[in-house]
Amino acid sequence: MGYEKPLPAPDPETEPFWNGCRDHKLLIQRCGSCGTHRFPPTSYCPTCQSGEVDWVEASGRGRVFSWIVVRHPVPKEVYADDVPYTVAIVTLEEGVRMVGNLVGIDPDRVTADMPVVVRFDNVTDDITLPAFAPAGA
């Protein structure tokens, strides 16, 4: 049986990010004009409206901003074997936020501001998803 969970459909704006994940590099955009980091990827900088973009590798370190623990699977048949699982919004050191699963920790032990580092999960031949694990684990 193949991979049944939602898979990202890379587009011209997001392809560099997903290519980076496949190489186990966490890439985010940095404005070529004012230097502000941004994520998710867009064509224009919301700070200065410049269209100049550089892709830079993030440190991969961040802190848990918020999280949920999914206990009731939706769709049931897709996530039945995964619950309970944790989804977090992580604030990266560069100041942007990113969503990912928290791995390597009991869902009941997650705390706010907990330091985490990126991990990469090769879910198909083409797609690697970023995830986050407790720093130092």
Added chain:
Amino acid sequence: MFNARDKCAIAGVGYTQYSKKSGRTVRSLASEACLKAIEDAGLDVADVDGFVSFNFNDSVPAIAVATELGVPEAGYAVDFLAGGNAANLIVLNAVAAIQSGLAKTVVCYRAMNGRSGFRLGGGRQMAAHGITQFTAPFGWITYPQAMAMWCRRHMIEYGTTNEQLGSIAVTMRNNAALNERAMQRQPISIDDYFNSRQIVDPFRMLDICLESDGACAVVVTSAEHARDLKQKPVYVGGGAYGGGPQQGEDLFDAIRWPDHSHNYSKYIAKDLWASAGVGPEDVDLALIYDCFTYSIVMQLEGFGFCKEGEGGPLAASGAIARDGDIPVNPHGGLLSEAYIHGFNHVVEAVEQLRGQSGPRQIKDAEIALTTAGAMTCGSAMVLHS
């Protein structure tokens, strides 16, 4: 800022039965609610020249209802592709259309088979395009999962508790017990709340609104015209629509939102109250969009009924009960009456302000707040008799 204070009024309301399985088309539900609202106002379909609705690709266009009802001059038929954030916006849009001369008398409605047809709370497509690339692949898919992420932030920032959320669920159910059209009228206790199934921490089943089939509608016309009609007019005293910066690329996305312990209400409250010339202290009852228990907490704070962080304790204090300082959702809300995407709140506000709410009537209700939306974008109105 909305500058049409008391220029227009709601002259009629109508609604279908709220159920889990209507066995009918969405168009049929919409037409029933609209026709009842027109009749309630003492009007004929020929007196109506506008229809405004909102949908999530789960309903029928306004012109379809005008066609079914045989409206001879449906000049202003407008649909918003939107979520609950538009449930007050459609009335404000009708006011704008009337004020500008684009229409004279407008029926606003929301119709859905939200349980037996397309379920908003369910999963989405498995191929994640656009902004969904950065949410769904991690199993972050449903609206309860989205809003749980917001609620956690409030717990982190302010120590809000499940006991407080549970008290909201209990209050809404107690209110619904007095409402003959409510889908859930069996009273619950705080123990029932804690015994309800854990869906997605920090939410349990009883933190989450119902799913409903049904429709409801209101007739909006000029205040002058409304005064000549059958019912006591309910005036649109003020209104606002919007949210803050970085609202995101769709209703789900809030990755760039400043902090999820505050929602749109914080950003539109000032304009809302200024447009109406009243403040939260003047309101006799509040119809607050309650897709989740937590949604009420953020809006009590955002609209100024208490300070930021005090919404949980305020809700748990009894203040939002029918006999409290600020009765909230005397019909039982989306949590216990029905989920007609928030538009049933407008119907309840009108009936309360007319004094027609029977056993759940809030005594001497003259000014009501209605709100719509829970996340980065929403709308609200001040209605009064």
